[in-house]
Amino acid sequence: MKPIPVYGTADAGERIEVQLTGNNASAVTDANGKWKIMLPPMEHGGPYELSITGRHQKIIVENILIGDVWFCSGQSNMDFKLKNAEGGKEELKGVNAVHRNIRLFRLEAIAQTDNSAWDSLTLVKTNRGEFFSGNWKDCDSSAAADFSAIGYYFGRRLAKEENIPIGLIQASVGGSPIESWIDRHTMEQDPLLVDELNNWRKSDFYQDFCRERSSVNLRNATNDKQRHPYEPCYNYETAIEPLTSFPIKGVIWYQGESNAHNVELYHHLFPALVNSWRKKWGAAFPFYYVQLTSIDRPSWPSFRDLQRQMVKEIPGTGMAVTLDLGDSLNVNPTRKKEVADRLAALALHYTYQRPVAANGPELIGTDIRGQKMILQFSHARRLSTGNGKTPTGFELVNDKGVRFAAAASIHANEAWIEIPPGERFQKILYAWQPFTRANLVNEHGLPASTFSKKLHP
Incomplete structure (x- = not known):
């Protein structure tokens, strides 16, 4: 309390x-x-x-409740509405009767960052920092329909299993880069990031999509310093900063699609965001985030692997693996309940100290036995596959950088990889395809993350 x-x-x-x-x-x-x-x-x-x-x-x-408040933020996958999610319309039919102990606060944007030019009033309000508005609402079918599907399902599970009131604050903008959610002082004091403050629409640090889409939205702008929610610090200043006096239990975060082109930079940006938010709120709250799912975009395996590594680098974080829920062509897959359940499992296990399985299989060691490579996994008593078929998604990389698909079999909490004769291998990969059908899970059905492991010093 x-x-x-x-x-x-x-x-x-x-x-x-x-x-x-x-x-x-x-x-x-x-x-x-x-x-x-x-x-x-x-x-x-x-x-x-x-x-x-x-x-x-x-x-x-x-009608005030005293309970735990979770902040739900990110870009389009966090912004994805319950009414548009798989099973969302059916879920909404029963909302009014069962969710009296949930409250929703959605920071609603005055315009969408879609492929359209904004009118003059929208441009003026955006410059004034009046891009968001909102208030607390009961979790009825009207409020829940337009709320984040992931946020809603996350809160629903916590409220049910903890039997406490849950408040959810949603602040999310489709397509928004992480820089837009970081405070100005952090950006100004960082020699790697400070230049983005003045030339973000021309900066190579920004994804082409962000620069192109913002240019479309601002096509009618006459102000040389016209602001936009993709601009560094904008979403922090207009959505986050006004709420930092309000105590929160923790954050759930789904973002990265607009930064996946520059994996190394995100390795710098994400810890900066987490640390800055905790500093501004004055609390080391938990920060649970979603690993990018599967889609045919070349940099995504490396980005997913970076996200996996950062769990160990940033205290008080946890990551929900979602590579099995992707769509090869759509950056916004509709299966949001599964994503939310995995985030909720992290919160229940690590924040509320419940005996809930929260992690998928994690590689902890390798061993060579004859022509087999033995991979040992934690968070698994017995491995299996999500679709009941033969394990897939493993690859070996030889000393010339050539990748070979590797046959695998499961033995308790180990995966045995067949080593092709006559080759020297330097690395093993798992789920390294942008859109992957890798299927390794533990006994709780939680999937293993994309990973890369060097085999020799």
Whole structure:
């Protein structure tokens, strides 16, 4: 449990009184009219009533729940609406009856970053930082329909298994690069990133898609300094910063499609984002993210492998593997419930300390026995395949860089790879195709990640 902040603005020097279910406190606004009151922690529950009284006005807020709030952010796959997800329409039929302990806060954008030119009003509001708006809503069919499918299913499972109120805040923009979600101070103080602040629409660090799409959206702009949600820091400043005084339990993140062209740079950017958000909130909250799925884009295997490695590099993180849920042609596959369930499993296991399987098989060692290479995996008592067929997705790379598909068999928590005679191999790959049909899973059905492992020093 954490103290409960209540804050706002009024006239300078005005006395503000706050009351929440028997807890009373007061404060005097500062010279800028800002005030903040910290109420003591409360047990999960509700609904409660909050009253805020000033010199000339009294505000009463009803139907308040005390629970855990999770922040859901990223680009189009996090933005993907429940009503458009596989099984979403059927799910919505029962929402009103079962989700009274879930609250939704969706930061809705005034325009989509689609392939269209924005009108003058949208451009003006975007420049003013008025790109997002939103408020808390009950989790009824109307609010849930347009909410993130992944966020909704994630919250639904937590609320059910923990039996506590769950609040979900969604801030996501289709196509947005990670730079748009990082704060300005972090970018300014980073010699690798600072130049992006001034020339992002011409920077090679930015994916062609982001530069091209923003140019379409800004086709009618007459302001040389016209802003856009793909711009470095923009989404942080307009969506994240205003909420950093609000306590959250943790973050779920699905982003990377617009940065997958530059794997090395993302290795620098992602830790910068995680660290900056934790610093701004003043809490080392858990940060669970989705590994990119499968699609026919050349850099994606390397990007997935980087995401796998960063779990070990950034404390308090976890990664949901989704390579088995991809679509070879569509960057937005519709099977979002499975993604959310894997994120929820991470939260239940690592944050709520529940005995829930949360990780797929992870390579921990290799051994050579005759003409076989033995791969040992953790997070698996017994390996199997997701489709019940022969294991696939393994490749060996020889000392000339030539890749060979490798036959594999399963023995308890080991995969045995047949070594072709007459070759010296330097590396083993798994699920290294952009769109992969690799099928290794553990006894809980959780898939193994893309990986690359050197076999010799």
